[in-house]
Amino acid sequence: MADARFDRLPRTVELVRDGDGHAGFAYVDQRLLPARLHIARTGDWRAVVEAIKTLAVRGAPALGAAGAAAMTLWACNEGAVPLQAGGCCEMRPRFFEALGRIADEVADARPTAVNLAWGVRRLERLARVRADEGASPSDIADALFAEVKRMEVEDEAANRALGVHGAALLPSNARVLTHCNAGSLATVFFGTALGVVYTAAARGGIERVYADETRPVGQGARLTAWELSRIGVPCTLICDNMAASLMARSQVDAVVVGADRIAANGDTANKIGTYGVAVLARHHGIPFYVAAPESTIDRSIPTGADIPIEERDPAEVLPAPITGVDVWNPAFDVTPAGFITRIITERGAFDPSEVA
Numbered sequence: 021m022a023d024a025r026f027d028r029l030p031r032t033v034e035l036v037r038d039g040d041g042h043a044g045f046a047y048v049d050q051r052l053l054p055a056r057l058h059i060a061r062t063g064d065w066r067a068v069v070e071a072i073k074t075l076a077v078r079g080a081p082a083l084g085a086a087g088a089a090a091m092t093l094w095a096c097n098e099g100a101v102p103l104q105a106g107g108c109c110e111m112r113p114r115f116f117e118a119l120g121r122i123a124d125e126v127a128d129a130r131p132t133a134v135n136l137a138w139g140v141r142r143l144e145r146l147a148r149v150r151a152d153e154g155a156s157p158s159d160i161a162d163a164l165f166a167e168v169k170r171m172e173v174e175d176e177a178a179n180r181a182l183g184v185h186g187a188a189l190l191p192s193n194a195r196v197l198t199h200c201n202a203g204s205l206a207t208v209f210f211g212t213a214l215g216v217v218y219t220a221a222a223r224g225g226i227e228r229v230y231a232d233e234t235r236p237v238g239q240g241a242r243l244t245a246w247e248l249s250r251i252g253v254p255c256t257l258i259c260d261n262m263a264a265s266l267m268a269r270s271q272v273d274a275v276v277v278g279a280d281r282i283a284a285n286g287d288t289a290n291k292i293g294t295y296g297v298a299v300l301a302r303h304h305g306i307p308f309y310v311a312a313p314e315s316t317i318d319r320s321i322p323t324g325a326d327i328p329i330e331e332r333d334p335a336e337v338l339p340a341p342i343t344g345v346d347v348w349n350p351a352f353d354v355t356p357a358g359f360i361t362r363i364i365t366e367r368g369a370f371d372p373s374e375v376a
């Protein structure tokens with residue numbers, strides 16, 4: 021597969037700047053896919069937080085870049101501009117007080133994917149270092165902008181590197197099952213689990229991808245299927261409850277999924293339903309791979325039991341309320357390390373026990 025096929029995929033998130041220094045955030049509005057590919061644009065950090073909460077922007081690595089971009093929009097478009105007028109030194113404490121508040125609000129937009137807080141805190145740390153060096157708020161805003169652009173480049177590089185490590189684990193003409201969307205749309209570009217698939221496909225090594233539809237929001241049906249079709253990788257969409265039958269018929273050679281947070285012991289949080297797929301894979305003797313960048317590993321959290329699990333609106337499960345019926349809608353579950361064959365990052369493929 022020629023790399024030119026990747027021109028068919030948009031960059032998922034991108035921080036941009038006009039000639040006048042005004043910063044903007046361009047993102048694929050994933051709520052509209054697969055019907056419409058629309059690149060939305062905003063200069064308002066609050067709109068980015070809203071896009072994150074409503075899943076217009078989603079997927080752990082994309083959230084890392086988007087959260088950092090939100091802070092940068094504030095710094096470039098609101099924080100640095102009026103503060104400069106009053107003189108940088110006396111205004112710096114107010115800049116930092118506001119930056120800290122915004123960082124917390126952005127980081128709290130969704131709790132499970134650690135990349136969101138990782139991106140935000142990375143920018144906060146940089147702002148402190150630059151301030152200690154005597155930088156003005158507008159210099160700090162410029163530094164944040166440059167850092168987000170670095171994060172965007174690093175994200176694609178990490179995905180391409182982990183793609184190579186992961187592809188080496190797959191048999192030739194592999195039939196791969198994946199859950200949710202851990203594709204280019206979940207990252208700045210290229211994808212994690214689908215980055216593995218794309219790298220293997222480029223060598224002619226993929227026979228077919230089975231995409232779980234992924235109830236309740238349908239990231240598999242709407243996003244993974246769209247991406248694979250766009251790139252030209254053969255794809256069969258299945259309902260989540262069909263995976264067991266597919267495995268029982270020996271139609272799956274490997275499962276490859278992404279991750280939202282990996283604890284120090286290798287336990288991994290990913291989209292709800294992933295744990296069930298891992299149990300099925302173990303039962304059928306199928307390797308189960310988790311592909312994620314290092315930024316998804318949270319070594320401060322000892323086990324998966326410590327990972328906060330987001331619970332979302334019941335309306336995602338039950339569109340019209342029924343009297344007397346409650347809904348439980350956790351967005352993620354935790355797959356114990358013992359069910360994971362290898363964790364694949366940009367550094368290589370590891371046994372989950374080697375994460376710490």
Ligand SMILES: CSC[C@@H](O)[C@@H](O)C(=O)COP(=O)(O)O
Nearest residue numbers: 078079080200202206278279291
């Ligand atoms: C590569 S992003 C993490 C994924 O593996 C993906 O499966 C996932 O869980 C994303 O969840 P989402 O709720 O769509 O943000």
